[in-house]
Amino acid sequence: MRLRALLDTDALGLRLLGGEDELDRSVRGVMTTDLRDPSRYLSGGELVLTGLAWRRDADDSEPFVRILVQAGVAALAAGEAELGDVPDDLVLACARHRLPLFAVHESVAFATITEHVVRQVSGERAGDLAAVVDRHRRMMTSGPAGGGPDVVLDLLGSDLDLRAWVLSPTGRLIAGSKEAGPALPAETCAKLAAEHLAATRTGRRGPYRVQLHGTTYSLFPIRSSGRSPQAARDVRETVLSDWLLAVEADAGDWPGERLDLLQGVTQLIAVERDRRDAARTVRRRLAQEVLELVQTGAAPAEIAARLRVAAPVLLPGLGAAPHWQVVVARVEWEGDAVDGGPVAQALLEEVLVDPQATGPEPSDRIAVAHSGGEAIALVPLPAVAAEHDGSETGLLADALLHSVREPLSAGLDDDGRLTLGVSAAVHSAEGLRGALEEARHARRVAAARSGRVCAAGHQELASHVLLLPFVPDDVRRAFTARLLDPLKDYDRRHRAELIPTLEAFLDSDGSWTRCATRLHLHVNTLRYRVGRIEQLTGRDLSRLEDKLDFFLALRMS
Numbered sequence: 362m363r364l365r366a367l368l369d370t371d372a373l374g375l376r377l378l379g380g381e382d383e384l385d386r387s388v389r390g391v392m393t394t395d396l397r398d399p400s401r402y403l404s405g406g407e408l409v410l411t412g413l414a415w416r417r418d419a420d421d422s423e424p425f426v427r428i429l430v431q432a433g434v435a436a437l438a439a440g441e442a443e444l445g446d447v448p449d450d451l452v453l454a455c456a457r458h459r460l461p462l463f464a465v466h467e468s469v470a471f472a473t474i475t476e477h478v479v480r481q482v483s484g485e486r487a488g489d490l491a492a493v494v495d496r497h498r499r500m501m502t503s504g505p506a507g508g509g510p511d512v513v514l515d516l517l518g519s520d521l522d523l524r525a526w527v528l529s530p531t532g533r534l535i536a537g538s539k540e541a542g543p544a545l546p547a548e549t550c551a552k553l554a555a556e557h558l559a560a561t562r563t564g565r566r567g568p569y570r571v572q573l574h575g576t577t578y579s580l581f582p583i584r585s586s587g588r589s590p591q592a593a594r595d596v597r598e599t600v601l602s603d604w605l606l607a608v609e610a611d612a613g614d615w616p617g618e619r620l621d622l623l624q625g626v627t628q629l630i631a632v633e634r635d636r637r638d639a640a641r642t643v644r645r646r647l648a649q650e651v652l653e654l655v656q657t658g659a660a661p662a663e664i665a666a667r668l669r670v671a672a673p674v675l676l677p678g679l680g681a682a683p684h685w686q687v688v689v690a691r692v693e694w695e696g697d698a699v700d701g702g703p704v705a706q707a708l709l710e711e712v713l714v715d716p717q718a719t720g721p722e723p724s725d726r727i728a729v730a731h732s733g734g735e736a737i738a739l740v741p742l743p744a745v746a747a748e749h750d751g752s753e754t755g756l757l758a759d760a761l762l763h764s765v766r767e768p769l770s771a772g773l774d775d776d777g778r779l780t781l782g783v784s785a786a787v788h789s790a791e792g793l794r795g796a797l798e799e800a801r802h803a804r805r806v807a808a809a810r811s812g813r814v815c816a817a818g819h820q821e822l823a824s825h826v827l828l829l830p831f832v833p834d835d836v837r838r839a840f841t842a843r844l845l846d847p848l849k850d851y852d853r854r855h856r857a858e859l860i861p862t863l864e865a866f867l868d869s870d871g872s873w874t875r876c877a878t879r880l881h882l883h884v885n886t887l888r889y890r891v892g893r894i895e896q897l898t899g900r901d902l903s904r905l906e907d908k909l910d911f912f913l914a915l916r917m918s
Contacts, residue, residue: 380461405433558772
């Protein structure tokens, strides 16, 4: 469609501020942004909608317009709701770069313009997609019973012969068309999600092409359909929460019209994603209220009252929850001030969903708050789980991350970490404070381990395992270096295997016979090695104190 057609549509409330000679430009898509540099999300030909949250002063307009022109956008439309009239500096910058500029009346929502452009562009270039848009619009107005993303994917399959699936960032299957046949295997979903996250972290533009088991997939990012003025200015703020559309086809040989068509589909699915996030608001608020009561030391009766309100929302039809578990997660980025709290909140909501569950909203029993850079989940256990005190049927730390470790590691790349701790189940409001501290301790135990994605459960909080995470890093390094560095140096020079011998000796409780058998050594050889360890360190392995020091040094190394 042409820009002129947009200007002639009264319902869109557009007023031309500059670029009258450029109104015959074609519009290939639409994008809403408040990023200072949205270039990574632009492919050319878009009508860019902005609320001007990126503009701090008059000097910001010139670089912003230059970026849009270099990306080949068709025009810019600025909303008047935030600042009133569109600033003169933006008008002048657009005039200098011959970029058509529209003002959007404050009474017109960006979503209205987005839907109109997607419908018109799709109708002109692929009549079949117009049906997708109309069907999806009807679905949105009829509520959740309308079918969600499956409606769009069904029409992609039946009308355009495209097999497609919507996946979460952890690789969970959210939706798939009936035409797509059997659901994608979990392993394939995880690998596609990992490829998507890795490509996003490197700043590549979608779609990303991936080949798995002889099949080529094209991955299209699905981002929020309308960023708020506080929209993400760093890809790390959204990389672990954005969905993706996986299409079984090679988009590399597609014409521009087909790429536009799929970009329009991602925008429609993004609307459903936004509605899903809005539906989580109540559960997040409940979790935040309970968390504040627990952390401020409120009376158990007051906490119990809030739990009685939360239980019917999280366990509809089942009344009060007999037991609760607490899960704490933290996402941290090296050398940067990115707030990991909201990222961890969105990610924890996804991680706590059963990996076998499908659909856009299976997490209606999870309430997650975030505070001080960490996310805290309040998870009710139904009566069946409570019968076993949550010990077997409740959440287990390792199981939570088993199926999501590969994609999340790719999204965290080499500068991020996810650590997670799980409490035991508690049956009353009095136990929630202890459960929260237990989950936090478990997360610190996980943080002391190596790896990008680590978890620990309450079962691991015993003796030294509980204490070690609280030893300052410099103390840990000095302690382990003093005891183990002489042995490591000796092993490096003589290949003597003193460190493995020390570990085996301690694991054998100091038994010469068991240790020698385990290492396939003669007892005299073992005695020689232990003597060398004692000589190099000045310690005596017959003394309990020295054995304990070596044990702790090995655990901290």
